[in-house]
Amino acid sequence: MMEKLEPQSCPPTPALSEKASPERNASPPISSSPLNEKEETGGTPQPQEASSPRDDASASCEEASEPVSTETVSSANRRGLASLPPNVPVISLGHSKPPPPASRCMPATKLAALHPIPSLCPAEGRGQHASPQTHPISAMAPHLLPQYLPGHPFLNSGYLGSAGTFGVFSSRGIKRRPFTHFEVDISEGVCLPGPPQKMARRVFTNSRERWRQQNVNGAFSELRKLIPTHPPDKKLSKNEILRLAMKYINFLVKLLNDQASNQARGGETEQEEEVEGTTVTGHPKKKAPRSLEPQTDSDRASMSPKLGLKPGLVGGLRGRDSSDSVVAMGTSPSSSCYGDTGSPESEEGAEPRHLVSNGLEVKEQTLLATSVSDHR
Amino acid sequence: MTRKVFTNTRERWRQQNVNSAFAELRKLIPTHPPEKKLSKNEILRLAMKYINFLVQLLDSQSSKPASHSPGSLLHFLRGNVERLNSVKQWGLNSDTDIPSPSSSSGSSESW
Numbered sequence: 001m002m003e004k005l006e007p008q009s010c011p012p013t014p015a016l017s018e019k020a021s022p023e024r025n026a027s028p029p030i031s032s033s034p035l036n037e038k039e040e041t042g043g044t045p046q047p048q049e050a051s052s053p054r055d056d057a058s059a060s061c062e063e064a065s066e067p068v069s070t071e072t073v074s075s076a077n078r079r080g081l082a083s084l085p086p087n088v089p090v091i092s093l094g095h096s097k098p099p100p101p102a103s104r105c106m107p108a109t110k111l112a113a114l115h116p117i118p119s120l121c122p123a124e125g126r127g128q129h130a131s132p133q134t135h136p137i138s139a140m141a142p143h144l145l146p147q148y149l150p151g152h153p154f155l156n157s158g159y160l161g162s163a164g165t166f167g168v169f170s171s172r173g174i175k176r177r178p179f180t181h182f183e184v185d186i187s188e189g190v191c192l193p194g195p196p197q198k199m200a201r202r203v204f205t206n207s208r209e210r211w212r213q214q215n216v217n218g219a220f221s222e223l224r225k226l227i228p229t230h231p232p233d234k235k236l237s238k239n240e241i242l243r244l245a246m247k248y249i250n251f252l253v254k255l256l257n258d259q260a261s262n263q264a265r266g267g268e269t270e271q272e273e274e275v276e277g278t279t280v281t282g283h284p285k286k287k288a289p290r291s292l293e294p295q296t297d298s299d300r301a302s303m304s305p306k307l308g309l310k311p312g313l314v315g316g317l318r319g320r321d322s323s324d325s326v327v328a329m330g331t332s333p334s335s336s337c338y339g340d341t342g343s344p345e346s347e348e349g350a351e352p353r354h355l356v357s358n359g360l361e362v363k364e365q366t367l368l369a370t371s372v373s374d375h376r
Numbered sequence: 377m378t379r380k381v382f383t384n385t386r387e388r389w390r391q392q393n394v395n396s397a398f399a400e401l402r403k404l405i406p407t408h409p410p411e412k413k414l415s416k417n418e419i420l421r422l423a424m425k426y427i428n429f430l431v432q433l434l435d436s437q438s439s440k441p442a443s444h445s446p447g448s449l450l451h452f453l454r455g456n457v458e459r460l461n462s463v464k465q466w467g468l469n470s471d472t473d474i475p476s477p478s479s480s481s482g483s484s485e486s487w
Contacts, residue, residue: 212417219420226427239390242397245423249404252430259437 220241227244229236236244398419405422407414414422 216417216420219417223420223424226424239394239397242394242401246401246404249427249430252434256430256433
C-alpha cells in the first residue's frame with residue numbers, strides 16, 4: 001500500500017515533493033528493499049500493484065524536487081522528518097528506507113510520522129516499529145487526491161487489510177495515529193513558510209474528514225436499504241434510520257425467539273398469535289397505548305402518512321386482539337405492500353407462512369409506525 | 377448573535393440525539409467483548425450485517441413450514457461461517473451466539 005501512495009500523492013503535492021527529492025535521488029536502489037521489508041513487517045496484502053506505479057511516481061517526484069535538497073535534509077534532520085524520498089512525507093513513509101547514511105533521517109521521519117513532533121530523530125531503532133505503522137500512514141496519502149473518489153482507493157488499499165469494503169474497521173486501532181501524525185508531518189516536513197504550510201495541512205485534514213464522512217454516509221444509506229418501510233424509498237433522517245434499525249433488529253430477534261419457542265410447542269400456527277400477543281403485551285414501551293386502544297382518526301392519519309399504511313391495514317391494527325383480524329389482514333391486499341418492500345417473509349407461499357408473514361407485517365409496521373410517531 | 381447561539385444549541389441537541397441513537401443501536405449489536413468500543417461507521421456496518429444475518433436466519437427457518445430439516449439450517453449456518461469470520465476481524469466473535477436461541481431451543485427439537 002505504501003507504493004500505492006506514491007503515485008497518488010506525488011501529483012497532488014508537488015510543493016511537498018520538492019522537499020523529498022534529494023533523499024529520493026539517494027535512495028532509489030534502497031526503495032525496493034525497504035519496500036520488501038515493510039511489506040513483511042506491515043503484512044500489507046498489496047505489494048505488487050504499487051511497485052510499477054511507484055517507480056513512475058518516484059521518477060516524476062524526483063524531477064519535481066531538486067533544489068531544496070540540502071535545506072530539506074537539514075530541516076528534516078532537525079525535525080526528524082527526513083526529506084523522505086517520496087516528495088510528500090506521506091508517500092515517502094511507505095516508500096523506501098533511505099541508505100544507511102540517510103537512513104538516520106528516514107527512520108526518524110517515519111517515526112515522526114508516528115509520533116508527533118517530539119520524537120524527531122531519536123529512534124532509528126524504532127524504524128522497525130515505524131515500518132508497519134507507516135503502512136496506514138502511507139495509505140492516507142491518497143486522501144489528498146482521491147477525496148472525490150470516496151470508496152475506491154481505500155478499498156484497494158492494503159491499509160484496509162482483509163476487511164475489504166469495511167476497511168475503515170480493520171485497522172481501526174492504527175488508523176487514528178497515522179492521521180494525526182500525518183498532519184504533523186506535513187506541517188513539519190514540508191517546511192513551507194507559514195501560511196502555505198498550514199493551508200496544506202488544513203486541506204489534508206479537510207479532505208480526510210470529507211472522505212470519512214462520505215464513508216459514514218454510505219454506511220447510512222446501505223443500512224437504510226435494509227430497513228423495511230412503506231413506501232420503500234421513503235426518506236429517513238439519520239436519527240430515524242438508527243431508531244428504526246433498532247426496532248427492526250428487536251423485532252427480528254423477538255420473532256426468532258418466538259418462532260423457536262413456538263416450534264418447540266409444535267406448530268407454526270401458534271407463532272403468529274404468539275408474536276402478536278408478545279407484540280401487544282410485551283412491548284409496552286413501544287406500542288402499548290397505540291395498538292391496544294382504538295385508534296383515533298387523528299392517530300391513523302398521523303400514522304398512515306408516516307409509513308404509508310393503507311387504511312385497511314391500519315384499521316386492522318385496531319382489531320388485532322382478535323384472531324379474525326389477523327386472518328383478515330392476511331388476505332387484505334395491503335399485505336402485499338410488505339412484499340413490495342422486499343421483506344422475504346411475505347414472499348413465502350405456504351399458508352401458515354402467509355399468516356405468519358402478515359403477523360410479521362402487522363407487528364413490524366406497528367413497531368415502525370409507533371417508533372416513528374414516538375420520535376416525531 | 378443570539379440566533380447563532382440558538383442554532384448552535386439546537387444543533388448540539390440534535391447531535392446528542394443522534395449519538396444516543398447510535399449508543400442504543402450499539403447495545404443491540406452482539407460483539408465480543410460486549411463493551412467493545414465501536415466507531416459510528418462500524419456500528420452502521422455491523423448493524424447491516426446483523427440485520428442481514430437475522431433475515432437470512434428467518435428465511436431459512438420459515439422457508440420450510442415445519443422447519444424440521446436440520447440440513448437446511450446447518451447449510452445456512454455454515455454459509456455464515458465466512459461472514460462470521462470476516463466479522464471476527466472486528467472482534468465480533470459472539471456472532472456465533474446469535475443462532476443459539478433458535479438452534480438450541482428450536483432446532484434442537486427439530487434435530
